[in-house]
Amino acid sequence: MSDRRVFRWATTSTRLLAGTAVSAVAVVAVVTAVSVPWPTLTREPLSVSAVPAPSASVASCDGGLLSVGRDLAAVDSISLAESQLLTSGASEGAEPPEEQILEVTGLPDGEGPTVFTSPPEGRERVDVAAAGSATASDDDLAGYAASACRPPLLESWLVGGSGETGAADLVLLANPGVVPATVQLTVFGAEGPTTPPGGTDLVVPAGEQRVVPLAGLVIGEASPVVRVSAAGAAVHASLQASITRTLTPGGVEQVGAVAEPQAEQTITGIAVTRNPGAEGASDAATVLRLLSPSADATARIAVTATGRDAPSLEPEDVSLAAGEPVEVDLGGLARGTYTVQVTADAPLVAAVWQTTGFGEGDDFAWYTPSPLVGVPSLFAVPTGPPPALTLVNPGEEPAEVSVSSADGSYRLDLSVPANGSMTARLSTRTVYVLDPGTSEIRAGLSLTGNGALAGIPVWPADAASPEIVVYP
DSSP: OOHHHHHHHHHHHHHHHHHHHHHHHHHHHHHHHHHSOOOOOOOOOOOEEEOOOOOOEEEEOOOSEEEESOSTTOTTOEEEEEOOEEEEEESTTSOOOEEEEOEETTSOTTOSOEEEEEOOBTTBOOOEEEEEEEEEESSSOEEEEEEEOBOOBSEEEEEOOOOSTTBOOEEEEEEOSSSOEEEEEEEEETTEEEOOGGGSSEEEOTTEEEEEETHHHHTTOSSOEEEEEEESSOBEEEEEEEEEETTEEEEEEEEOOBOSOEEEEEEEEEEEOSOTTSTTTTSOOEEEEEEOSSSOEEEEEEEEETTOSSBSSOOEEEEEOTTOOEEEEOOOOOSEEEEEEEEEEEEEEEEEEEESOSSTTOOEEEEOOOOOBOSOEEEEEOSSSOEEEEEEOOSSSOEEEEEEETTSSOEEEEEEOTTOEEEEEOOSSEEEEEEOTTSOBEEEEEEEETTEEEEEEOOOOOOOOOOEEEOO
């Protein structure tokens, strides 16, 4: 090998070694750069937290008892059979709520339902509560009816009433807002959900109440449920139910709306006024109506007397077909006050029908579910027979609850046992504050007297607007 070739081989090897070394150093540098954290600059985005100004509290009432067809020259006309006596109040220290009378086509001015409004004071919400009652004793309408005034809703469910012969039920749609509302009524019956022509695109002008006969929607339907869907403005929906048996009026009731389907519905304060086997008790006197609107479901029904742990009836499982109401006879209950709890594997709505009897001078009531109350909440007790407040504690710990008059002149402290219930006597024509303390409670009013029966669930106060965060 010549010196020249040796030199060329040596220089070439040197270049290869140098290139390999440089490549190795580059790989090490890259790996090190990836594995070793580099200095970073972080900056939190600017944000501003604010609580929206509270809105006014609105409580819309059902109005007085209405009668249809008293004018033989206009059988479809409505008239006021009995005015509603109202009890109202606002948060302690606040000004009395403002009052507005809604217009009703066919009724003279001033005979429509009342709306109570309490504007906020500063940036603090003012709660308002109201309830009304009326007693009719006419040849075509008789009985006692009581109901709470509620905020309007975009969707609500009316569980009660009938389209059969003898019933003269009315769907009441009130718009306390400032713009018109367009309402769709979907009726659930034996054939499933339908949208009848009389319930399509109903316009309820601002400041008015519209009256729709239930028989015009579901004639002949024994167990209807009506979904009320509003657009443009929220509406207060309710149902006036009445019945006549062989020319004898058998009672009247104003049925409040159920806010939404839920997998658990608890109906409390159901007053049974007649023992089994008494005259007239051979017919079903306690009936539970159920509807699973969107899915087949199995519902479990438990009936418990107030203050008792053991069920009053053997728990029962009922199969529900989607969109088809079902009625369950809960007869055989002794005189007393009861809670009906329904749990299902799909959302449902429910209500209990109870009657004092089936003869002249008897009355009936529809009891709707009581939502959970977790904040101090106002409720009003209307004029009528002696009221009783039933409290149900679904928690695993005793609930320390107080019931006090809104003016602070009366206070009652109660300890409701875990998974238990109890009853407290209250006064009529009074606004109360229900404070559940650190617990959540369900509560329902029952008003019972001679030929008078009514039930009103206690709803929680509207929650304050949550804090919002704005990123400029």
